[in-house]
Amino acid sequence: MWLVSFVDPPRTIPWFLRPALWLARRMTGKEPLPARLLAHHPKSAIAGGVLELLAAHGPKDLERRTLRLSRIAASVTAGCPFCIDMNSAGFDAEGLTREELDVLLADTDPEAAATLSRRERTAIAYARALSRTPVVIDAALAAAVKESFDARETVVLTAAVAQVNYWARLNQGLGVPAAGFFEGCAA
Numbered sequence: 001m002w003l004v005s006f007v008d009p010p011r012t013i014p015w016f017l018r019p020a021l022w023l024a025r026r027m028t029g030k031e032p033l034p035a036r037l038l039a040h041h042p043k044s045a046i047a048g049g050v051l052e053l054l055a056a057h058g059p060k061d062l063e064r065r066t067l068r069l070s071r072i073a074a075s076v077t078a079g080c081p082f083c084i085d086m087n088s089a090g091f092d093a094e095g096l097t098r099e100e101l102d103v104l105l106a107d108t109d110p111e112a113a114a115t116l117s118r119r120e121r122t123a124i125a126y127a128r129a130l131s132r133t134p135v136v137i138d139a140a141l142a143a144a145v146k147e148s149f150d151a152r153e154t155v156v157l158t159a160a161v162a163q164v165n166y167w168a169r170l171n172q173g174l175g176v177p178a179a180g181f182f183e184g185c186a187a
Contacts, residue, residue: 005037005175005177006174006175009036009039009040010039013036013039014042017039017042017045020035020049021035028086028181030180030181034082034171034174035048037174038170048166048167048170051166052163056156056159056160062157064094065094065095066123067157067160068087068091068094069096069104069120069127070124070157071083071087071127072087072101073104073124073127073128074131074164074168075087075088076104076105076107077107077127077128078131078165078168078172080164080167080169081176081177081178082167082171082176082179083164083167084105086179086181088181088182089182090182097113100113100115104124107128110125118148119148122141122145122148123149126144126145126158126161127157127161130158130165131161
């Protein structure tokens with residue numbers, strides 16, 4: 001049974017996409033509706049798969065906790081139920097507390113969670129700014145990012161947030177709902 005979207009998945013999936021769908025289903029325990037929908041345009045499916053495969057996952061890229069905080073913040077700001085659900089699932093595996101998660105989900109000032117470091121608060125503010133339309137990075141935020149992250153880390157953080165925004169726009173454009181990765185967070 002498929003989740004509800006306003007675009008139906010294709011009846012047949014090209015043979016070369018089937019292993020990736022099987023792997024996504026096995027890794028997440030859920031039917032990968034966004035990937036199934038992309039099978040309507042295999043080039044987009046392959047591009048999305050490569051984007052996901054090569055995404056920053058830490059620790060060589062950036063701290064996993066910082067990446068998770070920024071992905072959740074971007075998901076909430078972009079307003080994507082599927083992204084919020086998926087990126088919030090397993091939050092505790094990255095050392096996030098329920099209080100920190102609640103601050104992100106409520107889209108409140110990260111100062112409300114005393115356990116967040118300055119670097120993490122900067123990553124959250126940056127992810128939120130990159131996920132709004134129009135994107136506005138004021139001088140104070142740019143200075144905070146430059147102070148908190150070196151050039152490579154800034155690129156990794158920016159790419160991770162941009163990846164979330166890609167999926168958010170795709171999922172929202174196709175009407176993809178939350179999938180139940182983390183029931184307490186599904187919007």
